[in-house]
Amino acid sequence: MNSDFAIGLHIVGFLTARQGQPLTSETLADTYGTSPVVVRRVLSRLQQAGLIETRRGTGGGSVLAQKPSAINLRQVYEAVTDNPQFLRRHPGEEGGVAPILGAYINELCSQAELALLEQLESVTVKQMDAAVRPRIIASHCRTKPKSKK
Amino acid sequence: MNSDFAIGLHIVGFLTARQGQPLTSETLADTYGTSPVVVRRVLSRLQQAGLIETRRGTGGGSVLAQKPSAINLRQVYEAVTDNPQFLRRHPGEEGGVAPILGAYINELCSQAELALLEQLESVTVKQMDAAVRPRIIASHCRTKPKSKK
DNA sequence: GACTTTGCAACTGATCTGGTTACATTTGGT
């Protein structure tokens, strides 16, 4: 478990609040509290998943590639995660007791993880945006009144 | 995420299959594929949670402290885990954008994690046992016919 | 051409993980 999901949600949440105005990795990094390179690593994955689009050069940055209502949080999670497992499986072996219990346990872990993913799936970026937008805009304008646009 | 939960499930599953006959940490370690000390670390936690009982000395070992029908897998998970979180939270700061989105995200993560835990809670050790006992007994007697009992 | 911004690889220090060693303690058997 790394923090890429938290960063990814921050990214899509903030991008959504900005309604199409691109944000640079530096701004995203500052607002989250990390470095631009770390943000770009996550941006790269979101991009590959088709959730955002990025432009280089002056005035560049990232914007959402889909409508906020069309993106759910499971998509974000799976975009930024190599192996979407929350429960560690037994490193299966052959023969003996462990594989038998292990096979059952693995199946069970998968079901439990699915429950979590379905919970994430039930929330769209638009819903998230509706819950936090007003305060984000207010805060962003208050704390960085001099920045672009 | 470490493998203590997988080890914990192996322990309670195997203990249940043995129906009150104590198993040593060495046997549990061998059947899972790890070392006795690692197993004892998990056993210690299960014991503190009141799920198993352990006796030292010759003929010692661990047994279930409750009926299999009275133990669910969420109890096992929480017994062996310090901080039962699957999704990493934002290391909260003061002021700015992140705390606002972060507070919402944290709440959302908690809900999703709860869904997973409830899935675990819906399965009892007895149910798990029913699904795997026949094969475990068969395998254990086949691969270790010389051992105790 | 100068400047801005992303893309990406390589490296670093901190933390986590599982394993091992070592030793004390408890229990049972003789």
Place this chain on the structure above:
DNA sequence: ACCAAATGTAACCAGATCAGTTGCAAAGTC
């Protein structure tokens, strides 16, 4: 009393993972 079996626990180790940094190339704007 003694010895063997077994747990309890702390300390330490090597490998993996993680977030951050540096450095530089590539792409885009003016």
